[in-house]
Amino acid sequence: MDLNSVIPSCILKHLTVQGMTMKRNAQTDARVAALLTAPLNAWIALSDDETRLVAEGETYQDVVDKLDKIGDESSFILKTPPNWRPLAV
Secondary structure, three states: OOHHHHOOHHHHHEEEEOOEEEEOOHHHHHHHHHHHHOOOOOEEEEOOOOOOEEEEEOOHHHHHHHHHHHOOOOOEEEEOOOOOOOOOO
């Protein structure tokens, strides 16, 4: 997937997470690609380096069960938003 065709370059140039700016590199590109392949409005597990989607499910427990089944103890779980539009709070 060509991230430049999916996400505006201004977003890819500097990804902002919790007030910290991360410069674009191969790992941040892989993280964005993993998130873009994840289903929206779902629970997902990303690999510990945040570059690969490991499991997905409708509920948190679905994802935990899938991780237990494959013996993965290092992935982390998060909920994807209903859409990837910018949100102002």
